[in-house]
Amino acid sequence: MAKSQLEQALTRLDDAARYLDLDADVLEKLKYPRETTKMRLMVRMDDGSRKSFMAWRCRYDDTRGPTKGGIRFHPEATMDEVETLAFWMTFKCAVMNLPYGGGKGAVQVDPHALSKAELERLSRAYIQAFANVIGPDRDIPAPDVYTNAMIMGWMADEYANIVGKSSPAVITGKPIALGGSLGREDATARGGFYLLRHLERDLGVAPGSTVAIQGFGNAGTHMARLVADVGYRVVAVSDSRVTLYRREGLDVDAVLAAKAGGSLAALAGRDGVEALPPEAIVGVDCDVLVPAAMEDLINAANAGEVKARVIVELANGPVTPEADEILFRKNVVVLPDILANAGGVTVSYYEWVQNRQGFYWTVSEIHQRLRANMETEGRAIWNLAKEKNISVRSAAYVHALKRLAEAIEAHGTQSYFAS
Ligand code: NAD
Numbered sequence: 053m054a055k056s057q058l059e060q061a062l063t064r065l066d067d068a069a070r071y072l073d074l075d076a077d078v079l080e081k082l083k084y085p086r087e088t089t090k091m092r093l094m095v096r097m098d099d100g101s102r103k104s105f106m107a108w109r110c111r112y113d114d115t116r117g118p119t120k121g122g123i124r125f126h127p128e129a130t131m132d133e134v135e136t137l138a139f140w141m142t143f144k145c146a147v148m149n150l151p152y153g154g155g156k157g158a159v160q161v162d163p164h165a166l167s168k169a170e171l172e173r174l175s176r177a178y179i180q181a182f183a184n185v186i187g188p189d190r191d192i193p194a195p196d197v198y199t200n201a202m203i204m205g206w207m208a209d210e211y212a213n214i215v216g217k218s219s220p221a222v223i224t225g226k227p228i229a230l231g232g233s234l235g236r237e238d239a240t241a242r243g244g245f246y247l248l249r250h251l252e253r254d255l256g257v258a259p260g261s262t263v264a265i266q267g268f269g270n271a272g273t274h275m276a277r278l279v280a281d282v283g284y285r286v287v288a289v290s291d292s293r294v295t296l297y298r299r300e301g302l303d304v305d306a307v308l309a310a311k312a313g314g315s316l317a318a319l320a321g322r323d324g325v326e327a328l329p330p331e332a333i334v335g336v337d338c339d340v341l342v343p344a345a346m347e348d349l350i351n352a353a354n355a356g357e358v359k360a361r362v363i364v365e366l367a368n369g370p371v372t373p374e375a376d377e378i379l380f381r382k383n384v385v386v387l388p389d390i391l392a393n394a395g396g397v398t399v400s401y402y403e404w405v406q407n408r409q410g411f412y413w414t415v416s417e418i419h420q421r422l423r424a425n426m427e428t429e430g431r432a433i434w435n436l437a438k439e440k441n442i443s444v445r446s447a448a449y450v451h452a453l454k455r456l457a458e459a460i461e462a463h464g465t466q467s468y469f470a471s
Pocket of ligand 1: 196290291
């Protein structure tokens with residue numbers, strides 16, 4: 053039988069455990085999600101009918117603090133995917149040394165098929181269903197695929213209505229006017245960008261190198277702008293419908309305008325821009341490939357096509373474990389999701405801190421802190437990978453597992469109680 057997504061993800065844990073002398077309690081605690089709540093949301097539609105939607109919230113592990121993780125609205129969302137994403141969040145928060153465990157949520161829905169008012173009712177219904185599970189000291193959601201700042205604002209408002217007081221720290225990624233943090237909007241891409249710049253010499257890339265970006269939403273669009281601003285050449289971008297490719301480099305402003313206008317394809321054929329199928333982006337000739345869409349898009353079937361020397365995983369889980377092995381053999385360096393896209397949760401953490409202290413930081417303070425965090429953890433992980441001659445992904449898991457193990461073992465270990 054094929055492995056579930058969570059079983060696949062757990063192979064990373066087993067792999068990391070080989071490099072550490074762990075008490076058996078650690079793996080026993082980390083190999084299962086602590087709590088997954090499943091609810092059916094009933095939503096009144098504009099035509100007067102009621103429709104039901106399956107929804108989940110998983111709190112994978114909370115040893116290091118309240119759980120933290122986004123809410124995804126996607127037609128193919130499943131409980132297995134939610135638990136897998138929550139597992140990754142557990143490690144991501146530990147990689148960045150944030151005082152959080154890992155969580156995640158989802159609604160199985162195609163949000164594009166809903167009106168704006170239906171989307172608001174669905175978002176509020178999610179909070180009505182999960183109000184007892186979340187909370188500023190228990191579980192703190194944020195945006196993920198097809199959810200955004202306005203949705204977070206509706207959700208924070210609904211939570212405040214339920215608990216009878218303003219409670220902005222219950223959710224991050226809110227609009228600035230509702231207690232959001234400056235710098236949250238582009239934080240995921242910016243974190244990956246700071247990491248890439250910090251490791252440029254080690255990776256053998258620099259401004260002038262070519263970049264391809266798979267997925268052109270929050271993470272992908274901001275990454276395109278950031279790398280183009282310092283002189284990288286963005287030769288390809290894709291969304292779920294098309295890959296745009298131009299060997300000499302795309303005009304990033306024009307691409308951003310086309311996406312904002314609703315369709316990347318509007319640029320096809322103009323000024324030498326070729327339109328290719330979405331999946332073609334994986335094999336595009338480039339130095340840096342940035343997956344910024346969905347899981348498993350680089351897999352055993354297409355990893356052999358990758359021409360990039362460096363992959364910066366802004367998406368969660370874009371490379372399967374089988375593809376990882378193929379890429380490692382090809383000497384492609386993968387900067388893994390739990391490090392490369394951790395800028396989002398890191399600035400979410402800053403937002404939560406600001407909400408709790410009621411004192412807000414400037415955007416340059418946010419950028420400075422984020423850069424310092426990415427560089428500190430990124431360098432430690434890079435050095436560990438070199439020292440042990442392992443992939444950067446394995447090193448990131450070892451780095452995080454060390455912190456998780458310390459916290460789990462601080463409650464006493466098997467050997468402590470048996471002695
Ligand atoms: P988004 O909804 O803003 O954008 C998703 C993009 O992916 C869209 O452009 C969509 O067209 C594209 N897409 C979907 N299927 C595709 C396919 N088969 N091929 C190419 N493109 C495809 O979502 P986002 O917030 O940018 O998230 C993207 C990824 O980054 C996800 O894996 C998410 O978990 C991860 N991530 C996001 C954040 C954040 O703060 N937004 C933080 C950490 C990780």
